[in-house]
Amino acid sequence: MGHMYDTYTNIDIVPTVVTIKGKTYYKVANKDEYVRVTNITGTQRKLRHNAYIYWSSYRRTPGTGKYYKGQTVTTYGASYRFKNGKKYYRIEGCRNNNKRYIKAVNFY
Known part of the structure; x- marks a missing residue:
């Protein structure tokens, strides 16, 4: 399991969408981590x-x-x-x- 980010914290992301196992994610800038698109853009x-x-x-x-x-x-x-x-x-x-x-x- 990856890193858990606290609610309401700022995260630098790469604005290109990545699809992993049918779900969309943003890549966290300068890290090998991903965050679900729905958690950021809604x-x-x-x-x-x-x-x-x-x-x-x-x-x-x-x-x-x-x-x-x-x-x-x-x-x-x-x-x-x-x-x-x-x-x-x-x-x-x-x-x-x-x-x-x-x-x-x-x-x-």
């Missing part, structure tokens, strides 16, 4: 329901409103299972001091 997903933005499994992010059915949202990485047992996707605008997640069931 995946566009369309909402099937109106969706609130959450900080954690029980708390909505204050002052952010909500996204509406049919809107497209950029998600990063795989879904996360919170302590309430539900899955959430990290969405655009998420930083270490501004957490932003939407429930996975709200997407197609």
